[in-house]
Amino acid sequence: MHKLTDYLLAIRTTGSPPAPEGVKTVVLEPAAGDDVIASTLAALRASGLTAADFRSRAIFLAPDGPAGLVAYAALCGFSGRRVDAYADGAVLEFSRLDHDGAAFPDAGPPPEFLLWAQVGGPAADGIPTVHLGSGGPDPLSPEAATVIRYAARLRLVPPDSARDALVMFLLVAALRRRADDRFPFLSTGTEPVPLVKNAPHQGIDLERLRQAAARHRQEQRIARRGAEIVPPIPVSPHNARLAEADRVDVRVVLRRLGSGAGADDGLWHCPRPGPHGRRDEHPSMKMYGDNRTRCHRCDAEKIGPLRLAVDVLGVTPDEAATFILDSDRVVDLRAV
Known part of the structure; x- marks a missing residue:
């Protein structure tokens, strides 16, 4: 912790x-x-x-x-x-945490298209309202999972606790995730009744906010590609060591982290067992030609050897570089 x-x-x-x-x-x-x-x-x-x-x-x-x-x-x-x-x-x-909530069982797709639903709070007028459980191994029922997962638009009424509100939001986001995130609307407590089809005034559209924030990140990347070229700054010995560790073959680092390649599809077992059932029995890490890899459950983007060691071992970049470059430190770092 x-x-x-x-x-x-x-x-x-x-x-x-x-x-x-x-x-x-x-x-x-x-x-x-x-x-x-x-x-x-x-x-x-x-x-x-x-x-x-x-x-x-x-x-x-x-x-x-x-x-x-x-x-x-x-x-x-x-x-x-x-x-x-x-x-x-x-x-x-x-x-x-795993972004993907596919492991939560649901009761199957609803018989009719579900335009709006609500999770949390008092029962909403005219739309299904479900609640999360109070903890334990089954935080919600299959019927509630169906409503959260399949509703085209979901309004979230969070609890008063900041901690419980964050946990609820991330569980709902995981359940609704498909190829990408689908964040819910956040209730402001002033939504009109009866519910209308269009989104305005039905809460804060966190999915629209997520998409706009992601576009801002992409705009930053585009701006950097068009930036003015300036004379290079000499790389410090510290940064040179980190770069050296990040150039090590990612497959070598994966093996040292206890991973191995799958039987025949070119995928590797993810060395982070937490998000995976049965220690990633079905390999989920794909290799890329630029010495990076990505687990479809754990990683939002491709990562290199240094970032992989940081994530798996829970250490700093400096400690991860030591793990990669100095074999005699492997046991000590795994004990951190």
Whole structure:
């Protein structure tokens, strides 16, 4: 379990607790106004966050209650992954969760097209309303999973606890994920009755926010490709060592992490057993020609040997480089 001081970057929003001393802090604070999505995107752009910031350990400092879900959804969309959070005095390691909720059984597709549904809160007028369980091995029934998974539009009414609201949001997002994420609407508590077909005034469209945040990341990448060429800065010995570790054949690193190739389809077993049933019995890691790999369950994008070792061992990039380059340190690092 990580401590708050283990993180290198903390993202705050309105009402967030302060970051520990020595941890870099970025503020994502939307201006007050009726258009929550536009103000959140403006705050994301003004924050100066880049995709590179999420290569290090980053954590979202959640304010009390469910108000931080909007900023958190924007961060997930921008980073392309689940971001760890600090809520109600606890560090929540969401970045190691599986994005895909396909393992949750449902009762099968509904007999008729389900345009709207709601999860949480009091029963909504005219639409199915389901609830998550109170913990244990089965947090929701197959019937509730069907409603959450197949509703074209789902409104989420979160609990009052910041921690419980984040957990509920990520479970719902995992259940609704198909080829890509499908975030729900977030209830503001002022939705009109009866429910109308169109989305306006039916909550905050977190999926539209996610897509816009992802586009902002892509715009940053395009802007970097067209940037002015400047004289190169000499690489420090520290960064040269990290680069050397990242050039090691990723297949060699996978073997040292306890993985192996599948029988005949060119895929490898993922060395992160947590998100996989039966230790990834059916290989899920694909190899790419640029010495990178990607597990379709664990990774939002292709990763290299250094990032792989960081994720699997739960160590820093420096420690991962030592693991890759210095074979006599393997046992010590696995004990971290």
